[in-house]
Amino acid sequence: MVRSDARENRARILQAAREALAEDGSASMNQIAQRAGVGPGTLYRNFPTREALALAVYQDEVERITGSVPELLAGMPPLEALRHWTTDLVEAMRRKHGLGDALSPGAHQAMSEQSYGPVIAAITQLLDAGKKDGSIRTDADPGDFLQLTGALWRAASGPEDRSPRMLALILDGLRTQPQR
């Protein structure tokens, strides 16, 4: 059974985090807890890491992005779809400050299936489409790709945005046929 106050607290935390992160991307966990009117303990029990919180706050966005895969695949070849999708993802991560780190699974603990799963699933769909039509090498691994995406995010946050060039490089590595 889920206690009613627990449900309300969770909602209030998400609301507070949404506001606080919108105002200041680097709002502290303490500030968010205070704003939500709960203790730090409650915040951390609901969201063990800052990343888990950020991911929950932006879950709509994550869903939007992961959900756009079929549409992309319908309208263009797999490799192009993958490029667009990844660009979208990186763009969203940059806009929503703090989301980026959430997608580096190896860094700390394995992310919860809940939030890490959909992203991997989306990548898997895209890669599989390319493997099926022969444009993407069959040994491409979704986890590897996500990991590299983390580097893209970091690159996009820098002064000069290297990410398009880096993405092109990665995609060329995924190809079966050279396109150069």
Add this chain to the structure above:
Amino acid sequence: MVRSDARENRARILQAAREALAEDGSASMNQIAQRAGVGPGTLYRNFPTREALALAVYQDEVERITGSVPELLAGMPPLEALRHWTTDLVEAMRRKHGLGDALSPGAHQAMSEQSYGPVIAAITQLLDAGKKDGSIRTDADPGDFLQLTGALWRAASGPEDRSPRMLALILDGLRTQPQR
């Protein structure tokens, strides 16, 4: 003029950090300062970030790695040299806990030229050799490559080491001619 006590303090900090990091890779900055017999302020004045300190401590190692480039290039084709070099780098970063983050320039501030430069220089040498003999595409950027190396490091720290597969992918992206 450099004050003598300043010079000594810097040396003592490096010594203490070397020992402390050898014993426990996640030794706190405070612990290191205490061990060196200086205040936290002095530690942070000499090494603004944990990464700067780690890089200074392992500078020999960094020099060894960056210095091995000519030898590698003499003994094998550029792409192979690049693979070996990068594997070495990732391996060293994994062994010496805490070095890895130091090589992600975009993450926080631009790294000091002193420490970031040699690594970029080494990569530049390797890429240039490949560009010259036509095996590496001419638009390959050393900064991009370093950034991707950061992802490799993170990948190597995880439970399963994806880094060789990821490196292969990146190198295939750098190629001018397909090799598959």
Add this chain to the structure above:
DNA sequence: ACGTTATGCGGAGACCTCTCCGCTTACTTT
């Protein structure tokens, strides 16, 4: 040798992350 000066010291302290645990309280059972 002796002031003068400004370089560098280092600890107090602001603020952070994250944990632990005694108390509160929503739900269940009778």
Add this chain to the structure above:
DNA sequence: AAAGTAAGCGGAGAGGTCTCCGCATAACGT
């Protein structure tokens, strides 16, 4: 309605990062 119970709360606090600034003192001119 009353009592039982365990889920959940939240604050105290341990330990961390990093800054600021009054004070000590090394280097220099005389």
